[in-house]
Amino acid sequence: MSAPTPLTYDQAGVNYDLIDPLKVSAQRAAAATALNVAQHGFTEVKASRGESAYVVDVGPFYMASIVECLGTKTLVADDMAKLTGKSYYAGIAQDTIAMAVNDLITVGATPLVVQAYWAAGGSAWFEDAVRAQELVKGWKAACDVCQVAWGGGETPALAGIVEDGRIDLAASCTGIVNPKTRLSVGDQLAAGDAIVLLASSGIHANGLSLARKLAERLPQGYLTEIEPGLSYGEALLAPTALYSPVTEALARAGITVHYSANITGHGWRKLLRHPGELTYRIRTVPPVPAVLKFIQQQCHQDDREAYSTLNMGAGFALFVPPEQADEVVRIAEAAGIAAWHAGAVEAGPKRLFIEPLGIEFSDADLQLR
Amino acid sequence: MSAPTPLTYDQAGVNYDLIDPLKVSAQRAAAATALNVAQHGFTEVKASRGESAYVVDVGPFYMASIVECLGTKTLVADDMAKLTGKSYYAGIAQDTIAMAVNDLITVGATPLVVQAYWAAGGSAWFEDAVRAQELVKGWKAACDVCQVAWGGGETPALAGIVEDGRIDLAASCTGIVNPKTRLSVGDQLAAGDAIVLLASSGIHANGLSLARKLAERLPQGYLTEIEPGLSYGEALLAPTALYSPVTEALARAGITVHYSANITGHGWRKLLRHPGELTYRIRTVPPVPAVLKFIQQQCHQDDREAYSTLNMGAGFALFVPPEQADEVVRIAEAAGIAAWHAGAVEAGPKRLFIEPLGIEFSDADLQLR
Numbered sequence: 160m161s162a163p164t165p166l167t168y169d170q171a172g173v174n175y176d177l178i179d180p181l182k183v184s185a186q187r188a189a190a191a192t193a194l195n196v197a198q199h200g201f202t203e204v205k206a207s208r209g210e211s212a213y214v215v216d217v218g219p220f221y222m223a224s225i226v227e228c229l230g231t232k233t234l235v236a237d238d239m240a241k242l243t244g245k246s247y248y249a250g251i252a253q254d255t256i257a258m259a260v261n262d263l264i265t266v267g268a269t270p271l272v273v274q275a276y277w278a279a280g281g282s283a284w285f286e287d288a289v290r291a292q293e294l295v296k297g298w299k300a301a302c303d304v305c306q307v308a309w310g311g312g313e314t315p316a317l318a319g320i321v322e323d324g325r326i327d328l329a330a331s332c333t334g335i336v337n338p339k340t341r342l343s344v345g346d347q348l349a350a351g352d353a354i355v356l357l358a359s360s361g362i363h364a365n366g367l368s369l370a371r372k373l374a375e376r377l378p379q380g381y382l383t384e385i386e387p388g389l390s391y392g393e394a395l396l397a398p399t400a401l402y403s404p405v406t407e408a409l410a411r412a413g414i415t416v417h418y419s420a421n422i423t424g425h426g427w428r429k430l431l432r433h434p435g436e437l438t439y440r441i442r443t444v445p446p447v448p449a450v451l452k453f454i455q456q457q458c459h460q461d462d463r464e465a466y467s468t469l470n471m472g473a474g475f476a477l478f479v480p481p482e483q484a485d486e487v488v489r490i491a492e493a494a495g496i497a498a499w500h501a502g503a504v505e506a507g508p509k510r511l512f513i514e515p516l517g518i519e520f521s522d523a524d525l526q527l528r
Numbered sequence: 529m530s531a532p533t534p535l536t537y538d539q540a541g542v543n544y545d546l547i548d549p550l551k552v553s554a555q556r557a558a559a560a561t562a563l564n565v566a567q568h569g570f571t572e573v574k575a576s577r578g579e580s581a582y583v584v585d586v587g588p589f590y591m592a593s594i595v596e597c598l599g600t601k602t603l604v605a606d607d608m609a610k611l612t613g614k615s616y617y618a619g620i621a622q623d624t625i626a627m628a629v630n631d632l633i634t635v636g637a638t639p640l641v642v643q644a645y646w647a648a649g650g651s652a653w654f655e656d657a658v659r660a661q662e663l664v665k666g667w668k669a670a671c672d673v674c675q676v677a678w679g680g681g682e683t684p685a686l687a688g689i690v691e692d693g694r695i696d697l698a699a700s701c702t703g704i705v706n707p708k709t710r711l712s713v714g715d716q717l718a719a720g721d722a723i724v725l726l727a728s729s730g731i732h733a734n735g736l737s738l739a740r741k742l743a744e745r746l747p748q749g750y751l752t753e754i755e756p757g758l759s760y761g762e763a764l765l766a767p768t769a770l771y772s773p774v775t776e777a778l779a780r781a782g783i784t785v786h787y788s789a790n791i792t793g794h795g796w797r798k799l800l801r802h803p804g805e806l807t808y809r810i811r812t813v814p815p816v817p818a819v820l821k822f823i824q825q826q827c828h829q830d831d832r833e834a835y836s837t838l839n840m841g842a843g844f845a846l847f848v849p850p851e852q853a854d855e856v857v858r859i860a861e862a863a864g865i866a867a868w869h870a871g872a873v874e875a876g877p878k879r880l881f882i883e884p885l886g887i888e889f890s891d892a893d894l895q896l897r
Contacts, residue, residue: 176651177651177652177654177655180654180657180660181654181660181661181664181683182683184660184661184664185644185664185667185681185683186680188664188665188667188668188678189644189668189677189678189679189680189681191668192668192671192672192676192677192678193677195671195672195674195675195676195677196640196641196675196676196677198675199638199640199675201640203677208680212680213641213643213677213679213680215640215641215677215679217589217640217704218588219587219588220586222591222640222641222702222704224593224641224643224679224700224702225643225679225680226595226643226644226645226681226682226698226700227682228645228647228682228684228686230684230686231686231687231688231689233689234688234689269568271565271568271570271584271586271591272565272582272584272591272593274582274593274594274595274700275554275558275595276595276597276645276698276700278597278696278698282545282546282547283546285546285547285549285550286546288549291549291550291553292550292553295550295553295554295557296557298554298557299557299558299560299561302561302564303561303564305564306564306565306567306568307561307564307565308558308561308562308564308565308572308582308584309557309558309561310558310582310584310593310594311555311558311577311581311582311594312554312558312595313595313596313597313698314547314550314551314554315597315599316547317597317599317600317696318600318737319600319603319691319694320600320602320603320690320691320694320695320696321689321690321691321696322688322689322690322691325688325689326689327647327686327689327690327696329595329645329647329682329698331593331595331643331645331700333591333593333702335586335591368687
């Protein structure tokens with residue numbers, strides 16, 4: 160049942176070397192548009208460029224915005240629907256909103272409005288009324304959890320661009336940083352800060368190309384049991400955790416979050432996201448969800464490879480004053496998200512040490528800003 | 529050279545009957561999330577539901593947001609690139625931004641931030657560096673025209689969802705309505721208002737399914753000359769006009785826009801967008817761009833059909849106080865957009881009369897809110 164050879168992310172078909180030059184020139188061109196908001200009497204928060212959401216100072220508060228793609232998790236949902244007859248699109252809707260909301264909150268923003276982008280391969284996608292209604296239901300439920308208004312959206316039918324029978328899902332999100340002291344774009348992070356990790360609910364929506372490739376190698380595919388009564392496919396489709404209830408609860412409790420990182424693509428290397436020269440030392444590693452343990456084993460990944468691509472049980476990192484770390488953990492758990500006071504930020508070269516596993520990452524491992 | 533039988537929008541493959549039930553249930557679910565912004569101390573502008581952008585009262589001003597899809601215009605650009613060796617993606621970028629910005633401004637908003645959503649069929653899309661750089665260049669240029677900051681975006685590679693070699697383009701846009709008196713969500717529209725039409729630059733990005741179907745029927749396809757030296761394909765790819773420079777100039781001049789409509793899908797039926805019982809009488813019809821005249825003739829559409837699906841030379845409608853109509857025309861033309869004081873709003877049943885053409889549309893022709 161085990162995959163014959165190691166399976167890496169590059170083999171799974173995503174070649175960042177081709178995308179990155181475009182990203183760099185797009186980022187440069189985007190940075191050059193900063194003056195446009197100045198024409199309206201406002202100023203961009205320059206430090207937010209390179210962060211997960213873009214922030215503009217509009218006077219009484221900051222405005223943050225973002226658009227995020229779900230990725231290819233729908234392909235798993237579609238395959239599983241064929242195998243089980245169930246629809247997984249309520250969870251898929253939550254995944255899509257999580258992509259946007261969990262990024263937006265990293266800058267200290269309260270998400271206010273979500274817009275839906277549901278681009279189908281043709282009008283026929285909407286014929287499956289159960290699936291379509293699950294998407295609506297899950298979208299609404301996730302908006303309610305995050306206390307955002309669902310403002311509207313687009314439901315184009317894009318035959319010839321989106322594949323027949325498929326749907327390209329994305330969400331845009333707009334929020335405000337209010338009061339302005341909640342702004343968290345990097346300048347507050349310092350040696351001495353505690354690192355609190357928030358539990359993931361599974362693979363979330365990153366690493367799915369690899370996960371799908373693995374399914375092709377398994378004799379029973381998505382129906383492979385990874386735990387008694389739990390198939391690989393069902394486990395992959397656990398919806399992504401929504402973290403804004405935690406960050407909002409922290410704000411209400413008066414906790415100052417110095418920085419945060421949404422752990423998505425590039426796995427734990429995202430802990431090195433901050434541009435400064437700091438060392439991150441992890442002393443406690445959260446339990447690894449069964450589905451991620453299974454992927455790691457089946458793909459013959461060592462810990463270094465697994466933690467550099469998958470969330471391995473930690474979906475979000477909060478960098479907070481050390482004396483507040485235990486309260487942060489309590490507040491997160493009261494909001495229904497397991498949390499660990501996992502480590503600390505130290506003066507030193509830009510390194511991430513995951514001590515229990517003997518892993519070290521450096522800046523060279525993360526060229527993703 | 530003429531198409532053998534009439535070609536309608538439904539034949540071109542978009543079946544709104546399948547999409548509309550989902551839209552309705554999504555709109556209901558979305559409306560039910562209004563309370564979520566109230567939890568943060570803000571209120572949604574309820575009248576903006578059903579309008580082209582969603583508006584929240586955040587205190588000192590309103591915040592408006594939107595996500596919009598380009599549609600299938602890239603398929604024309606891709607075919608033309610094969611025929612001519614040129615890249616049309618700078619124009620395509622402008623089209624995409626126009627979809628978002630021209631909708632956002634209908635509520636009276638100043639666009640502030642645009643996010644790019646560029647979902648390719650695979651990393652290989654980015655191998656064509658000229659095309660990718662044109663996309664970046666055109667995106668930046670359109671942001672500069674609209675004086676919006678390009679905040680960032682997503683460039684996912686979605687093999688298995690987006691077709692190989694294709695790209696799904698969309699833009700999200702966030703803006704503010706400031707001062708709040710600029711809010712235009714329908715309550716100010718009244719009998720007596722003048723209708724000012726702003727010139728389109730061609731087909732814009734609506735009606736492309738029909739236009740592509742027509743190309744298949746033409747012996748010379750996109751290379752068919754529609755005017756000396758102008759091919760059908762080049763004419764289709766004229767980038768969509770950007771109207772925010774006009775609406776911003778009107779605001780600076782102290783003009784109160786009572787209502788506006790972005791004329792996109794459903795053509796001139798969009799003039800009936802406002803939910804009230806009012807009659808719209810058009811006395812002056814703008815000149816029809818050559819490409820739209822060509823499509824109408826080749827598809828054997830009568831005027832009623834053509835004006836109900838295509839913009840026919842009018843890309844945007846402004847409803848303004850009658851005594852300011854001529855100044856609105858002057859300001860638009862000073863901003864580089866031809867404009868006409870084309871008609872008036874009257875008390876009466878919900879009807880649109882296009883008098884020079886003897887066409888009438890009623891509410892029954894537009895069930896699209």
